[in-house]
Amino acid sequence: xxxxxxxxxxxxxxxxxxxxxxxxxxxxxxxxxxxxxxxxxxxxxxxxxxxxxxxxxxxxxxxxxxxxxxxxxxxxxxxxxxxxxxxxxxxxxxxxxxxxxxxxxxxxxxxxxxxxxxxxxxxxxxxxxxxxxxxxxxxxxxxxxxxxxxxxxxxxxxxxxxxxxxxxxxxxxxxxxxxxxxxxxxxxxxxxxxxxxxxxxxxxxxxxxxxxxxxxxxxxxxxxxxxxxxxxxxxxxxxxxxxxxxxxxxxxxxx
Amino acid sequence: xxxxxxxxxxxxxxxxxxxxxxxxxxxxxxxxxxxxxxxxxxxxxxxxxxxxxxxxxxxxxxxxxxxxxxxxxxxxxxxxxxxxxxxxxxxxxxxxxxxxxxxxxxxxxxxxxxxxxxxxxxxxxxxxxxxxxxxxxxxxxxxxxxxxxxxxxxxxxxxxxxxxxxxxxxxxxxxxxxxxxxxxxxxxxxxxxxxxxxxxxxxxxxxxxxxxxxxxxxxxxx
Amino acid sequence: xxxxxxxxxxxxxxxxxxxxxxxxxxxxxxxxxxxxxxxxxxxxxxxxxxxxxxxxxxxxxxxxxxxxxxxxxxxxxxxxxxxxxxxxxxxxxxxxxxxxxxxxxxxxxxxxxxxxxxxxxxxxxxxxxxxxxxxxxxxxxxxxxxxxxxxxxxxxxxxxxxxxxxxxxxxxxxxxxxxxxxxxxxxxxxxxxxxxxxxxxxxxxxxxxxxxxxxx
Numbered sequence: 001x002x003x004x005x006x007x008x009x010x011x012x013x014x015x016x017x018x019x020x021x022x023x024x025x026x027x028x029x030x031x032x033x034x035x036x037x038x039x040x041x042x043x044x045x046x047x048x049x050x051x052x053x054x055x056x057x058x059x060x061x062x063x064x065x066x067x068x069x070x071x072x073x074x075x076x077x078x079x080x081x082x083x084x085x086x087x088x089x090x091x092x093x094x095x096x097x098x099x100x101x102x103x104x105x106x107x108x109x110x111x112x113x114x115x116x117x118x119x120x121x122x123x124x125x126x127x128x129x130x131x132x133x134x135x136x137x138x139x140x141x142x143x144x145x146x147x148x149x150x151x152x153x154x155x156x157x158x159x160x161x162x163x164x165x166x167x168x169x170x171x172x173x174x175x176x177x178x179x180x181x182x183x184x185x186x187x188x189x190x191x192x193x194x195x196x197x198x199x200x201x202x203x204x205x206x207x208x209x210x211x212x213x214x215x216x217x218x219x220x221x222x223x224x225x226x227x228x229x230x231x232x233x234x235x236x237x238x239x240x241x242x243x244x245x246x247x248x249x250x251x252x253x254x255x
Numbered sequence: 256x257x258x259x260x261x262x263x264x265x266x267x268x269x270x271x272x273x274x275x276x277x278x279x280x281x282x283x284x285x286x287x288x289x290x291x292x293x294x295x296x297x298x299x300x301x302x303x304x305x306x307x308x309x310x311x312x313x314x315x316x317x318x319x320x321x322x323x324x325x326x327x328x329x330x331x332x333x334x335x336x337x338x339x340x341x342x343x344x345x346x347x348x349x350x351x352x353x354x355x356x357x358x359x360x361x362x363x364x365x366x367x368x369x370x371x372x373x374x375x376x377x378x379x380x381x382x383x384x385x386x387x388x389x390x391x392x393x394x395x396x397x398x399x400x401x402x403x404x405x406x407x408x409x410x411x412x413x414x415x416x417x418x419x420x421x422x423x424x425x426x427x428x429x430x431x432x433x434x435x436x437x438x439x440x441x442x443x444x445x446x447x448x449x450x451x452x453x454x455x456x457x458x459x460x461x462x463x464x465x466x467x468x469x470x471x472x473x474x475x476x477x
Numbered sequence: 478x479x480x481x482x483x484x485x486x487x488x489x490x491x492x493x494x495x496x497x498x499x500x501x502x503x504x505x506x507x508x509x510x511x512x513x514x515x516x517x518x519x520x521x522x523x524x525x526x527x528x529x530x531x532x533x534x535x536x537x538x539x540x541x542x543x544x545x546x547x548x549x550x551x552x553x554x555x556x557x558x559x560x561x562x563x564x565x566x567x568x569x570x571x572x573x574x575x576x577x578x579x580x581x582x583x584x585x586x587x588x589x590x591x592x593x594x595x596x597x598x599x600x601x602x603x604x605x606x607x608x609x610x611x612x613x614x615x616x617x618x619x620x621x622x623x624x625x626x627x628x629x630x631x632x633x634x635x636x637x638x639x640x641x642x643x644x645x646x647x648x649x650x651x652x653x654x655x656x657x658x659x660x661x662x663x664x665x666x667x668x669x670x671x672x673x674x675x676x677x678x679x680x681x682x683x684x685x686x687x688x689x690x691x692x693x
Contacts, residue, residue: 054594
């Protein structure tokens with residue numbers, strides 16, 4: 001078996017006295033879409049934020065394409081400067097979009113291309129236009145985020161991340177801040193990316209999505225991975241694990 | 256050629272500094288009290304008034320806020336009596352200046368405070384049959400004062416610092432005391448090295464004390 | 478009357494120029510140092526942020542006139558003597574730096590942390606995040622209070638007259654010393670200060686509407 005693209009071993013993270021991640025192990029192969037589910041406070045968002053070191057981790061290891069994210073070869077914490085190129089290869093889409101409000105949709109996507117990748121303005125514009133067209137926003141290139149709906153903003157957020165051609169894409173509850181009728185358009189875009197073989201780690205509450213798009217489901221609780229397996233199997237055998245069963249029942253009730 | 260510090264002269268005249276500080280605090284207090292009356296009256300006039308009232312209040316606020324305090328001090332102490340043919344002592348003049356000055360800032364503070372009262376509260380007052388005056392007294396005023404209290408503290412602290420300008424018309428507050436000792440003993444830097452911490456400590460003592468007061472009146476109890 | 482105006486107006490004009498020069502120097506230098514200090518307050522490690530915090534709190538707790546005297550009389554003691562003019566400008570600039578630092582700190586902190594996250598996520602370095610993400614947004618929050626601070630600097634510059642520098646305020650007083658008719662001259666000076674500061678607050682309002690890229 002080839003080495004997994006993302007390899008997480010014994011990951012631990014505390015906020016003060018609160019242990020949020022308590023020894024997480026996870027492998028994600030190239031081209032896989034892994035859905036991470038679990039109750040709030042289970043550590044799934046923190047796990048995601050550790051992978052591109054928006055949160056530093058205390059112990060354990062995260063390797064993306066063989067490179068330890070948080071520490072250099074001497075186990076010294078990487079500087080911000082050293083982190084930047086690593087982060088550029090790890091895309092992230094946020095729950096609250098976090099678009100740059102002073103930049104148009106096009107400029108939001110172009111910023112990383114020109115300043116981080118060093119691509120010329122003209123080429124960056126072409127690429128950004130392509131991606132925005134792909135997510136269905138060809139007619140909104142010049143709009144500021146404040147002139148876009150939540151669903152449109154999130155699609156810009158996705159375009160901004162994938163335009164960097166990251167090795168892996170992290171999606172952090174990207175539909176939970178959206179009105180229900182706008183969820184579909186965003187999930188469709190993600191579905192398309194998954195089909196094209198984009199490696200993804202998706203934190204989500206959308207169970208149908210987890211079942212249909214995710215090749216694998218990871219259920220987390222209290223900072224640990226409790227259940228892990230092929231999506232359909234995990235959901236079909238949910239009854240065998242008490243915590244997963246309770247969690248799924250609670251999710252069902254909300255919908 | 257090192258300078259030889261000598262604080263003896265400063266200590267000999269310490270009472271000038273002490274009473275100067277007391278007078279500074281007193282001037283700031285009297286000024287802000289009068290300023291509050293001016294500010295509140297004009298804020299109410301502005302909120303409920305017609306176009307002419309609004310223009311007049313704005314003119315007062317804009318004029319005072321855009322002219323140096325030092326110039327206002329001169330204007331009130333030297334300028335106005337020269338035209339009116341009447342006189343008042345320096346302290347009265349300075350308190351009046353500072354009151355007019357703080358009034359202009361407090362109009363804005365009170366106006367913002369009145370605006371910040373939720374409309375539903377006034378409606379609730381109407382619903383239980385309070386008259387307009389009662390609504391002001393029991394609903395709007397208590398709410399407003401809690402909202403503006405932090406700003407009032409800020410204005411008081413900055414007025415206290417502004418009292419240092421009174422020395423230019425020989426009001427015997429702290430900076431005047433410092434200047435007096437300076438001219439009479441020539442221990443220039445020593446005086447300022449004593450007076451500076453006096454201002455500093457008083458400022459932060461005031462800020463700290465007023466915070467406690469604000470918390471006492473806060474609508475959120477913890 | 479006309480003779481009087483011919484005699485005094487050039488004198489007042491000189492004073493006005495000094496006032497504008499002092500204010501300009503103070504505003505320009507405090508803009509640079511204040512923004513640097515503000516960035517230091519927000520992003521600096523403790524050994525950067527802490528001294529700036531102490532500096533800012535001490536200066537903001539000191540009456541401006543006391544600060545001016547401290548610097549005019551204090552600097553020569555440590556062997557530095559710039560003269561009254563430079564010392565007064567330094568005092569005003571040091572004071573203004575503390576205020577600008579607080580304004581910059583507030584402006585930067587008003588930007589949601591998600592913006593920093595998003596900047597990091599696409600691989601921007603700290604400097605790039607400041608330059609392309611944080612600062613362009615913070616400018617909008619920074620400008621209105623900063624222009625107020627500029628107006629304060631113009632007003633504060635009147636205190637240099639107490640150090641014997643012939644600015645608009647001292648020029649006015651010197652004219653009065655010859656004419657013994659204070660009220661009209663003081664009103665004239667007030668009108669001049671008012672004209673400068675009122676145009677500043679007008680400019681501030683116009684800028685605010687120009688930066689309204691977020692519908693709020």
